[in-house]
Amino acid sequence: EAGVVQSPRYKIIEKKQPVAFWCNPISGHNTLYWYRQNLGQGPELLIRYENEEAVDDSQLPKDRFSAERLKGVDSTLKIQPAELGDSAVYLCASSPDPGTDFTYEQYFGPGTRLTVT
Amino acid sequence: GENVEQHPSTLSVQEGDSAVIKCTYSDSASNYFPWYKQELGKGPQLIIDIRSNVGEKKDQRIAVTLNKTAKHFSLHITETQPEDSAVYFCAAKKTGGGNKLTFGTGTQLKVEL
Numbered sequence: 001e002a003g004v005v006q007s008p009r010y011k012i013i014e015k016k017q018p019v020a021f022w023c024n025p026i027s028g029h030n031t032l033y034w035y036r037q038n039l040g041q042g043p044e045l046l047i048r049y050e051n052e053e054a055v056d057d058s059q060l061p062k063d064r065f066s067a068e069r070l071k072g073v074d075s076t077l078k079i080q081p082a083e084l085g086d087s088a089v090y091l092c093a094s095s096p097d098p099g100t101d102f103t104y105e106q107y108f109g110p111g112t113r114l115t116v117t
Numbered sequence: 118g119e120n121v122e123q124h125p126s127t128l129s130v131q132e133g134d135s136a137v138i139k140c141t142y143s144d145s146a147s148n149y150f151p152w153y154k155q156e157l158g159k160g161p162q163l164i165i166d167i168r169s170n171v172g173e174k175k176d177q178r179i180a181v182t183l184n185k186t187a188k189h190f191s192l193h194i195t196e197t198q199p200e201d202s203a204v205y206f207c208a209a210k211k212t213g214g215g216n217k218l219t220f221g222t223g224t225q226l227k228v229e230l
Binding site (some may be wrong): 004 | 121
């Protein structure tokens with residue numbers, strides 16, 4: 001079974017430029033997450049999707065960040081314009097429906113390392 | 118909101134020894150506690166998890182214990198091997214929190230030959 005796929009793996013941009021990250025979750029996983037991981041820290045949730053609906057975007061800086069998950073499968077996270085402080089690893093994760101046994105496992109992709117200069 | 122503290126930040130052990138990483142959480146409503154292993158340049162990989170209705174869970178050389186009263190949980194790795202070297206993260210999920218995980222700050226484990 002293929003895991004969570006993310007692209008690009010690395011991105012270097014100048015500040016004020018736009019950038020976009022793409023994620024393809026594990027097949028059949030209806031829940032998709034975007035996390036940001038700063039150097040030496042644990043991942044922090046930015047946004048969570050249930051199918052096409054963003055059900056938790058309270059941590060997403062909405063002035064410059066946006067996300068979409070059309071058709072409830074792939075997702076794109078965008079930053080416009082990027083700032084120096086946005087340098088981090090952006091991780092995508094997915095999980096299956098909790099189901100009757102309340103499965104909570106989240107599976108992460110390899111991440112996109114963003115460097116803003 | 119939930120706060121998860123993790124100790125130690127770095128841990129060095131000799132091959133074959135045991136390693137223990139500890140985490141505490143703040144929200145007594147948390148009910149799910151996974152542990153992730155992250156190797157350099159890769160995403161976190163789920164290695165073991167435990168739910169609040171269980172006190173201990175084992176999977177080969179890895180075990181996790183949970184003390185709900187004290188609000189802390191620990192990862193135990195026995196017979197450590199060089200390939201266990203990585204950063205380990207604990208996390209907690211709050212009941213009714215919509216599967217939102219709050220992560221600790223990570224432990225860099227180094228297994229020396």
